[in-house]
Amino acid sequence: MANVNGVLGPIASEDLGFTLMHEHVLIANWAMRKCYPDYVDADAHVELASGEVKTALERGVRTLVDLTPVNLGRDIDVIRRVAERSGAQIIAATGFYWHEEPWMEAWPVEKLAGYLIRDIEQGIEGTTARAGIIKCATDRLGVTEFNRKLLQVAAHAHRATGVPISTHTAVAEATGPPQQDVFEEAGVDLSRVVIGHCGDSTDIAYLESILRRGSFIGMDRFGLDMILPDKQRVSTIAELCRRGWAGQLVLSHDACCHIDWFPKEMIQVAAPRWNFRHICDDVIPALREEGVGDELIRQMTVDNPRRVFEAQGAY
Numbered sequence: 001m002a003n004v005n006g007v008l009g010p011i012a013s014e015d016l017g018f019t020l021m022h023e024h025v026l027i028a029n030w031a032m033r034k035c036y037p038d039y040v041d042a043d044a045h046v047e048l049a050s051g052e053v054k055t056a057l058e059r060g061v062r063t064l065v066d067l068t069p070v071n072l073g074r075d076i077d078v079i080r081r082v083a084e085r086s087g088a089q090i091i092a093a094t095g096f097y098w099h100e101e102p103w104m105e106a107w108p109v110e111k112l113a114g115y116l117i118r119d120i121e122q123g124i125e126g127t128t129a130r131a132g133i134i135k136c137a138t139d140r141l142g143v144t145e146f147n148r149k150l151l152q153v154a155a156h157a158h159r160a161t162g163v164p165i166s167t168h169t170a171v172a173e174a175t176g177p178p179q180q181d182v183f184e185e186a187g188v189d190l191s192r193v194v195i196g197h198c199g200d201s202t203d204i205a206y207l208e209s210i211l212r213r214g215s216f217i218g219m220d221r222f223g224l225d226m227i228l229p230d231k232q233r234v235s236t237i238a239e240l241c242r243r244g245w246a247g248q249l250v251l252s253h254d255a256c257c258h259i260d261w262f263p264k265e266m267i268q269v270a271a272p273r274w275n276f277r278h279i280c281d282d283v284i285p286a287l288r289e290e291g292v293g294d295e296l297i298r299q300m301t302v303d304n305p306r307r308v309f310e311a312q313g314a315y
């Protein structure tokens, strides 16, 4: 048993229950929100997002991990209000996304990591909500010199606090293993890392190359059929389970109650089932049809998330 940092206070790891490991309550640009206060209606959003989260709770989900990094607009006030209003346990992240932003360029790893450590040890934006996981990301540019620094920032904050790391990768560029290389060089125990968006791949050899090094992998974009249809996501999980990897898989949607990157109508047409209830409603029955039994489903949705958070403790 360990205490996990939830946005409303510590959560005993044994109470995490069914956990969605990669979701977003809100993604909206902070600069736009600051300069144009009507860019996001926070009150209306809290109401909408709480309703969405409740639909997952009604189906047995107990915990959501909000993996919104600082510079994608993580709003701790909104996240906390959604947790209070919906009754969900929500774990917030700290960390930086993959974009190469000018303000980061001149600062050393230790200074950037210091902000993340502050979020984890003291609380986010002056609240008592402490970050429970560290997010970092590598996308189509791969592990550039700049991106290497951002991964090192995550590694540094992880080693100082013991809080797990969860990543964003670009499967087309196979960026999972190079992330593991940077973490390993920085002295990170790879079993404390979730390599994210692996569910976008059907390449078993690629996925096993990550799993063999001990990391968890995120099968975490159910509902994003334009990237990879669910059917293929489900068969890949079934095959990995047959090969004995169920103990290192975690499930999620990467769904956002609001994301300012696309018009809402576009999302509704392109990804109508991209929401917090889709795994319970459609994916779990599909996994059962592919021969994945309830014990393995429980392992991926309850036991593995608990293990990700339970092994806390600084190095």
Ligand SMILES: [Zn+2]
Pocket: 022, 023, 024, 067, 254
């Ligand atoms: Zn995400």
